[in-house]
Amino acid sequence: MADRSEKVVVEVERRRLALSNLGKVLYPAAGFHKAEIVDYYTRISPVLLPHLADRPLTVKRYPNGVDKSFFFEKNAPRGTPPWVRTVTLPAPGSTKNRETIDYVVVEELPTLVWLANLAALELHVPQWRVPRRARKPRTDTIVFDLDPGPPATIAECCEVAVALRELLEADGFAPVPKTSGSKGMQVSAPIEVADPELPSRYAHLLARRLEQAMPKLVVSRMAKDLRPRKIFVDWSQNNPAKTTVAPYSLRAKDAPTVSTPLTWDEVAAGGGISFTAGEVLERVEEFGDLWAPVLDDGLRHRITGSMVTDE
Structure with missing residues (x-):
């Protein structure tokens, strides 16, 4: 060295x-x-x-x-x-x-x-881009940040992610999961949207639906005293002013863990899912870029005002 x-x-x-x-x-x-x-x-x-x-x-x-x-x-x-x-x-x-x-x-x-x-x-x-030739930022991704309140772990996040996947796919979206590299995980999907405020509203709606369907496991409200033993589905990460850890980014934990794209089979299996830098390099050799669908224009689905009418 x-x-x-x-x-x-x-x-x-x-x-x-x-x-x-x-x-x-x-x-x-x-x-x-x-x-x-x-x-x-x-x-x-x-x-x-x-x-x-x-x-x-x-x-x-x-x-x-x-x-x-x-x-x-x-x-x-x-x-x-x-x-x-x-x-x-x-x-x-x-x-x-x-x-x-x-x-x-x-x-x-x-x-x-x-x-x-x-x-x-x-x-x-952020969930938006600033292409060189664009006149204004373009929102192209929706994200759901699944944050476990102890003693809940990423295993419970996986259970919620599977349920969230069903809701998103029923609405025509193509969701993909990844670990946060810390204690939770994120589920994202490629989108089209004219109003950059709509993703937050739609994500909030789905978070509330999950809370209603899984009240013992999910919370959609911000209050921290509601989070112990539950998974907080943070819909607010879609606010244009907020950011989320990028896929493949290192995290500042004891070990060099990485925000790691997953397969849905891995999510369905649950359990302890955590990968370090070396392991992620090996995964990419095996699987390629599991986060690639968020860049696929053919998978983009439009969020419209009619999708949030029952807020």
Whole structure:
């Protein structure tokens, strides 16, 4: 392993990058070094990059490791290379009183490696894109974040996900599941929608239906005192101002766990579902990109106002 203070200049797809502190351990309990983080994001990039393309990025940076302090970063940091794409968007309600934010948009492997070198371990994206030629953002995904309240676990999340799949498919959607890389999971589907507020309304409606059908297991209301022993179906992640962890992103846990796309057979089997970086690379070799359906225009289903009339 390289000396922690050593800088290494590498060429990544014709971009020169100076990587530093590659020997620094960022996952102390697992002995996982920054070099291994750079390696993981490089090797996973063929399936990760399409899911980051055109999406303004929010990162969680852990410069001193996952057991030390971290910070969220939305604005492109000082020293951002000129070849990194950024997009300037309004920042209503900014905690730093900014009128706009210059978001990084990951389009190529060098940007991903540059971010890994900044210890940007977690990558979070919205459910909408900003294509270069588009006049405004395009919402193209709906997400349901399944959050277990202890002692509930991801096993109970799987049970709820199966029921959610039935509701979505009955309405014409093509849902896909993934772990959050933490304690819960997400179910997403590719959509078309004219009004960016409709996905939240539709997701709220389905969350309430699940709560009515499975009252001992599901809660759709935000109050935290209602969540113990239940799965909170967080429909609010569809708010255009919110983000969700990207598929294949690392998470800042004791081990380098990853937000991992699943098969529905795995979800139906339930049980402990958690994968680390190395295991995810092996899964991609075996299954390919299980999250690819969210990018399939042929699977997009339109959300209309008539679908939320019984809210």
